[in-house]
Amino acid sequence: xxxxxxxxxTLAVHIDQEHNAEKGAVVIPITLSTTFEKKYPNIxxxxxxxxxxxxxxxxxxxxxxxxxxxxxxxxxxSGSATLSTICQLxxxxxxxxxxxxxxxxxxxxxxxxxxxSGIQFNFSDMMHAETFEKEIRPSTKMVWIEIPxxxxxxxxxxxxxxxxxxxxxxxxVVDNTFMSPYNLNPLTLGAxxxxxxxxxxxxxxxxxxxxLAIGNDLGIYERLKFLQNASGMTPSPFDCYLLMRGIKTxxxxxxxxxxxxxxxxxxxxxHPNVExxxxxxxxxxxxxxxxxxxxxxGYGGIISFFIRGDLSKTIEFFxxxxxxxxxxxxxxxxSLCNHPAFLTHSAVPQDIRLKMGxxxxxxxxxxxxxxxxxxxxxxxxxxxxxxxxxSAQ
Numbered sequence: 480x481x482x483x484x485x486x487x488x489t490l491a492v493h494i495d496q497e498h499n500a501e502k503g504a505v506v507i508p509i510t511l512s513t514t515f516e517k518k519y520p521n522i523x524x525x526x527x528x529x530x531x532x533x534x535x536x537x538x539x540x541x542x543x544x545x546x547x548x549x550x551x552x553x554x555x556x557s558g559s560a561t562l563s564t565i566c567q568l569x570x571x572x573x574x575x576x577x578x579x580x581x582x583x584x585x586x587x588x589x590x591x592x593x594x595x596s597g598i599q600f601n602f603s604d605m606m607h608a609e610t611f612e613k614e615i616r617p618s619t620k621m622v623w624i625e626i627p628x629x630x631x632x633x634x635x636x637x638x639x640x641x642x643x644x645x646x647x648x649x650x651x652v653v654d655n656t657f658m659s660p661y662n663l664n665p666l667t668l669g670a671x672x673x674x675x676x677x678x679x680x681x682x683x684x685x686x687x688x689x690x691l692a693i694g695n696d697l698g699i700y701e702r703l704k705f706l707q708n709a710s711g712m713t714p715s716p717f718d719c720y721l722l723m724r725g726i727k728t729x730x731x732x733x734x735x736x737x738x739x740x741x742x743x744x745x746x747x748x749x750h751p752n753v754e755x756x757x758x759x760x761x762x763x764x765x766x767x768x769x770x771x772x773x774x775x776x777g778y779g780g781i782i783s784f785f786i787r788g789d790l791s792k793t794i795e796f797f798x799x800x801x802x803x804x805x806x807x808x809x810x811x812x813x814s815l816c817n818h819p820a821f822l823t824h825s826a827v828p829q830d831i832r833l834k835m836g837x838x839x840x841x842x843x844x845x846x847x848x849x850x851x852x853x854x855x856x857x858x859x860x861x862x863x864x865x866x867x868x869x870s871a872q
Contacts, residue, residue: 487546487661488730494542494723509720510534531708535716539723540691543681546660546726547673549693551700553707554719558656558676559584560712561690563592565621565652565672567706568699571597574618576649578605578635580628580835583824585654591826606766608639615643621650626665626773627657630783630819630843631836632757634766637773641669650699656680656810657781661733662774666695679810680780682725683732689714689722732812735848737777743846744782746855752792752862754785754840781809782844790839792865793818797842799861802853809845814854817843 485493510533515526526532536554544552555561562585569575577589579602589600605611605624622644627634637653644651652672653665659680665673675681677689692703707713714722744758756763759770760778770778786793797805803814807822817823820839824832832838846854 490542490545491661491729492727494539494546494726507535507538507720507723509716511716529716530711530713533713533716533719535719536714539719542723543660543675543677543691543726544693546729547655547666547693548660548664549666549673550695550697552691552693553700553703554677554714554722555690555692555707556712556714557688558674558678558690559588560710561674561676561692562588564703564706564710564712565674565692566593566598567710568650568702569598569620572618573598573620574616575600575621575623576603576605576611576614576619577601577623578625578628578633579603580631580633581623581625582629582654583819583827585623585625586824587826605635605640606633608636608643611635611640612643612647615647615649619647619649621652623652623654624670625654625657626663627759627770627779627781629657629781630817630824630841632657632759632764632781632783634759634764634769634773636769637665638668645669657779658774659729659733659779659810661730662737662776662779666693671696671699677722678808680733680736681729681810682722683729683810683812684721684725685808685811685813687718687721687725689718732848733777733780736780736846739848739851739854740780740782740846741778742851743844743854743858746858747782747784750859750862752787752796752865754787757783780846782846784842784844785838786840786842786862786865788840788865793840793842795865796861799864800857801860802849802857803844803861809843811845812848814847814849814857815845817845819843 513529540552540554577600603614641651651670653670655665655673656676656679672692672694675691677691741760744756744761747753748756786796803816806815819837819841824837
C-alpha cells in the first residue's frame with residue numbers, strides 16, 4: 480500500500496501488502512526461519528532471531544497500527560500476554576486504576592497475579608470523570624479501560640477520563656477488543672496504548688490466539704519492544720499470517736455483526752422470558768447517548784441479557800439452543816453464548832461477581848454473521864421452551 484489515506488475497508492483488504500519485491504506475491508509469505516544470516520560489517524542490520532523479530536510478524540504489526548491510526552504495533556502470544564507485558568512497565572509501589580467491570584482473565588491477573596509484585600491497583604467505576612479523579616493517588620501511573628466493559632457493557636465517558644488522566648500524567652490503555660478499529664479508534668481520542676485480544680474480532684474465525692498493543696509514543700514502543708523480546712511472549716509466523724488473513728474481511732464482518740446485533744437486541748427486549756437486555760445500541764442502555772457519540776459506525780456484536788427466573792431457567796435456555804454454541808470467547812463468525820458466572824468470570828469470587836452485577840442468570844451473546852432469521856429463530860425457540868414456571872417469577 481502506498482498510502483494510509485484509503486478508507487478502512489480498503490486498508491483491511493490490503494493489510495499484507497506491499498507485494499513481495501522479489502517474487503511479486505500478492506499475499507505476504509510466511510517466514511518460518513528461526514534465525515537469519517548476518518554479515519560483517521553490518522552484523523546488526525536486518526533480522527536476527529525470530530523471537531526478536533520476524534518479517535511476517537513485522538508486517539502484521541505495522542498494518543494493524545495503520546488500522547488503529549497509530550505509529551507502531553506489537554504482537555504478543557495472547558491478550559493476557561499483552562496485559563502482562565504492559566504491566567511490566569511499572570515497579571513496586573506504583574498504583575493502577577482498572578475499570579471495575581472487566582474480563583474475568585483481566586480481573587484475575589490484577590487481583591491474583593500482579594498484586595504479588597507489590598504493584599497496587601483499584602477497580603474503579605469510571606462512569607463519572609469527577610468521581611474517577613478523586614481515586615487518583617500520587618503513586619498512580621496507569622489507567623486500564625475496557626470500552627464497553629465485559630460483560631455488562633458499561634461505557635465510561637472515555638474522552639473525559641482521558642483528559643483527567645492526562646492532567647495527572649497517567650498512561651491510558653484502552654482495550655478496544657469489543658469495538659474493533661472499525662467501530663472505534665481510541666488513539667484519536669488521546670489514549671496512549673490500544674490493546675486487542677486479536678483472538679476475537681480481528682481474527683474472526685476462532686482459530687488464532689493473539690494479543691496486540693498499538694500506540695504513537697516511540698518511547699513507550701521502545702520499552703515494550705524490549706519487554707516483548709526479553710519475555711519471549713510472541714506469536715508464531717503462521718498465526719500472524721492467519722490473523723492478517725482474517726483482517727481482510729474485518730470491515731464486512733463487523734458490519735454484519737453490527738446489523739445482526741441490534742436486531743437481536745430488539746428481539747430479546749420484547750421476549751417475556753428475558754428480564755433485561757444490555758446493548759449500547761438500545762435507547763434503554765444507561766449510556767446510550769455516549770454510545771451514539773463514540774461509535775459512529777455501529778455498536779458491536781456483543782449483547783448481555785438476563786434470563787427471567789433462577790439458575791435452572793438459564794441452564795435450560797443453554798440446553799435448548801441448537802444453532803448457537805455455548806462456549807467461552809467471542810468475535811468469531813459464529814454466534815456464541817457464554818455463561819459468565821461459570822465460564823469467563825468463574826475465577827472472580829462470587830461475592831465480587833454479585834456486587835459487579837454478574838448474576839447466575841446473566842448471558843453474554845456474541846452475535847455472529849449467520850442469517851439474522853436463523854439466529855433469532857434459535858433464540859426464540861430456546862426461550863419459548865423454558866418451563867412455564869418462569870413467567871410466574
